Amino acid sequence: MNDTVLTASPVLVIGTGLLGTSIALRLRRAGVEVHIEDASPVAAALARDLGAGTLEPVSAPSIVVVAIPPDVTAGAVASALERFPDAVVTDVASVKDKIAAALERHPGFERWVGSHPMAGKERSGAIAADADLFVGRPWVLTPNERTSQAAVGTIRTLAVDMGASVSMLSAAEHDHAVALVSHMPQLMSSLVAAALRDAPAEALDLAGQGLRDVTRIAESDPLLWTSIINGNRTEIANVLRGISARLGALVVTLDRESGLDRISSVIADGNKGVARIPGKHGGARTSYAEVIVLIPDQPGMLGRLFAEIGELGINIEDLEMEHSARQQVGRVIVKVNPHQGLPLERGLEQKGWQVVRSESPKPLVIAIDGPSGSGKSTVAKRVARELGLSYLNTGAMYRAATWWAMHEGIDLDDADSVLAATQSMPLSIDLAPDNQRFMCADHDITAAIRTSEVAKVVSKLAVNLGVRAEMVRMQQAIIAEETTASGHSQGRGIVAEGRDITTVVAADAPVRVLLTASEEARLARRAKENLGAADQAAIAATRDEVLRRDRDDSTVINFTVAEDGVTTIDSSALGIDEVVAAVIALIPEGYRD
Ligand SMILES: NC(=O)C1=CN([C@@H]2O[C@H](COP(=O)(O)OP(=O)(O)OC[C@H]3O[C@@H](n4cnc5c(N)ncnc54)[C@H](O)[C@@H]3O)[C@@H](O)[C@H]2O)C=CC1
Numbered sequence: 307m308n309d310t311v312l313t314a315s316p317v318l319v320i321g322t323g324l325l326g327t328s329i330a331l332r333l334r335r336a337g338v339e340v341h342i343e344d345a346s347p348v349a350a351a352l353a354r355d356l357g358a359g360t361l362e363p364v365s366a367p368s369i370v371v372v373a374i375p376p377d378v379t380a381g382a383v384a385s386a387l388e389r390f391p392d393a394v395v396t397d398v399a400s401v402k403d404k405i406a407a408a409l410e411r412h413p414g415f416e417r418w419v420g421s422h423p424m425a426g427k428e429r430s431g432a433i434a435a436d437a438d439l440f441v442g443r444p445w446v447l448t449p450n451e452r453t454s455q456a457a458v459g460t461i462r463t464l465a466v467d468m469g470a471s472v473s474m475l476s477a478a479e480h481d482h483a484v485a486l487v488s489h490m491p492q493l494m495s496s497l498v499a500a501a502l503r504d505a506p507a508e509a510l511d512l513a514g515q516g517l518r519d520v521t522r523i524a525e526s527d528p529l530l531w532t533s534i535i536n537g538n539r540t541e542i543a544n545v546l547r548g549i550s551a552r553l554g555a556l557v558v559t560l561d562r563e564s565g566l567d568r569i570s571s572v573i574a575d576g577n578k579g580v581a582r583i584p585g586k587h588g589g590a591r592t593s594y595a596e597v598i599v600l601i602p603d604q605p606g607m608l609g610r611l612f613a614e615i616g617e618l619g620i621n622i623e624d625l626e627m628e629h630s631a632r633q634q635v636g637r638v639i640v641k642v643n644p645h646q647g648l649p650l651e652r653g654l655e656q657k658g659w660q661v662v663r664s665e666s667p668k669p670l671v672i673a674i675d676g677p678s679g680s681g682k683s684t685v686a687k688r689v690a691r692e693l694g695l696s697y698l699n700t701g702a703m704y705r706a707a708t709w710w711a712m713h714e715g716i717d718l719d720d721a722d723s724v725l726a727a728t729q730s731m732p733l734s735i736d737l738a739p740d741n742q743r744f745m746c747a748d749h750d751i752t753a754a755i756r757t758s759e760v761a762k763v764v765s766k767l768a769v770n771l772g773v774r775a776e777m778v779r780m781q782q783a784i785i786a787e788e789t790t791a792s793g794h795s796q797g798r799g800i801v802a803e804g805r806d807i808t809t810v811v812a813a814d815a816p817v818r819v820l821l822t823a824s825e826e827a828r829l830a831r832r833a834k835e836n837l838g839a840a841d842q843a844a845i846a847a848t849r850d851e852v853l854r855r856d857r858d859d860s861t862v863i864n865f866t867v868a869e870d871g872v873t874t875i876d877s878s879a880l881g882i883d884e885v886v887a888a889v890i891a892l893i894p895e896g897y898r899d
């Protein structure tokens with residue numbers, strides 16, 4: 307990386323532990339004059355020996371970085387403001403609001419910029435320091451209205467010099483956020499690990515990567531973390547209260563013999579939460595194909611593996627290694643872009659590597675039928691999003707055909723012409739659950755097919771048996787494509803919703819659901835969706851459209867009584883989360899990863 311920095315010499319770092327030494331090493335690498343101090347002479351000498359800077363006193367530093375535990379930070383910042391009247395002082399403590407409150411009356415308050423690099427390790431001390439610790443990591447600054455703009459600029463430059471990406475929050479917003487993303491996870495990890503204290507060794511021998519992932523940060527330093535947690539106790543208590551309530555309810559469920567849906571919703575909610583954690587480039591989490599390679603515990607094996615993956619022309623996106631106790635082989639999990647998973651697996655096998663055949667889940671097709679307002683679109687989209695599946699709204703396809711026939715100037719009562727138009731309709735559909743787009747030739751008709759102009763006449767096509775047969779053929783082709791690697795979901799599968807999916811289009815789907823709801827609930831939902839309100843007038847205005855479409859359709863297909871093997875879910879009294887969890891709970895084993 308580029309070694310030049312904009313931060314001016316000299317810089318004083320107070321506290322030469324993990325954070326302070328990492329900052330000092332980065333500055334030293336760029337030739338900045340760095341002075342270091344620590345309450346522990348041993349810690350200071352170690353940092354000096356590692357090349358973090360000089361122990362010589364400094365007279366006028368441009369910046370003082372205070373990198374000591376939160377409970378002693380305000381005192382050290384105050385004394386630095388007094389000792390160095392021209393310096394900008396920052397601290398890197400993991401909590402901010404209490405420190406700001408303690409410094410508020412200090413005459414040098416304007417020269418202090420609270421900050422928090424969101425990077426660290428479970429190991430403390432200079433020995434774990436790394437000049438590149440902050441590269442690509444968030445670094446939060448928490449100035450307030452009294453902080454000097456010049457001081458903020460100086461510390462922003464310091465953070466950018468460290469390779470971090472800077473963001474601004476108020477101290478209170480910061481503390482609220484880190485309670486959730488840092489402090490709560492630390493305590494949960496410690497609690498999980500503490501439950502293993504008396505576990506029999508035979509049990510621990512079975513430990514896999516899951517346990518290691520969940521307990522990595524349980525190795526953190528108790529003294530430092532007591533200070534961090536204590537500094538943000540109110541916010542953390544709030545987060546833990548929520549978790550504690552869910553945990554209590556889960557325990558009650560486990561004590562009973564029923565309650566599979568509650569268990570399933572704990573896991574499904576976890577899926578939702580983890581999907582929201584940004585990925586390695588700070589964007590949405592990317593999904594990679596994982597190829598598991600067994601490597602003998604011999605020198606040079608990893609080097610050979612990487613070289614041979616390079617020869618295959620495949621880029622490694624991410625990597626994990628797993629070792630099991632007392633085994634002579636390790637497992638290397640190579641993550642690559644999805645379309646390269648199979649070529650990598652084959653290529654490595656040809657080169658003599660032992661590849662664990664990934665038990666890739668079978669393509670999943672989820673069929674959901676139901677009347678208008680049963681919530682099927684909302685539920686189908688959510689299920690698709692959560693499982694990484696494609697999404698097909700077959701009702702919208704009938705509307706698209708209607709739009710096309712109208713656009714072509716065809717008399718909708720002329721069944722043959724309408725069928726011919728449907729057969730030649732140049733429709734393309736985006737199957738992403740978050741980006742439903744319908745294109746017909748060069749027209750984006752996504753909005754047009756939602757208009758009541760189309761809604762009023764769509765039944766003419768939907769009751770035309772020729773059109774239905776053509777639509778079924780098109781829908782089956784889309785579904786079949788989604789069960790192959792070339793589909794939008796790369797073979798993961800699809801959620802298709804409509805009125806004849808469980809019975810005609812995908813009658814062999816492993817998950818088939820009839821979503822129902824009372825007429826009252828359905829009308830209220832549609833009124834809210836179409837008119838933004840569910841009062842008497844809005845419901846009356848919606849009634850005709852909703853009931854007529856259902857009545858017309860029910861002359862040609864049955865979508866109100868579940869066929870054998872189709873599960874009925876009545877959503878009248880359920881929230882969306884509960885319906886989604888109930889659908890996901892129907893997925894048979896072998897269809898999930
Ligand atoms: N460890 C982590 O992952 C992260 C820590 N932080 C924050 O950074 C600060 C430092 O943490 P680490 O470097 O991990 O701790 P550390 O335990 O590695 O180092 C702290 C150092 O401060 C020294 N010290 C304690 N009191 C002092 C005082 N009054 N004057 C001078 N030196 C003193 C200790 O001797 C020790 O060398 C803490 O406020 C922590 O909340 C921020 C982000 C990540």
Ligand SMILES: O=C(O)C(=O)Cc1ccc(O)cc1
Nearest residue numbers: 400423424425426427428488
């Ligand atoms: O190890 C990790 O995953 C971290 O996120 C480290 C960390 C620990 C404490 C902080 O205040 C900020 C970051």
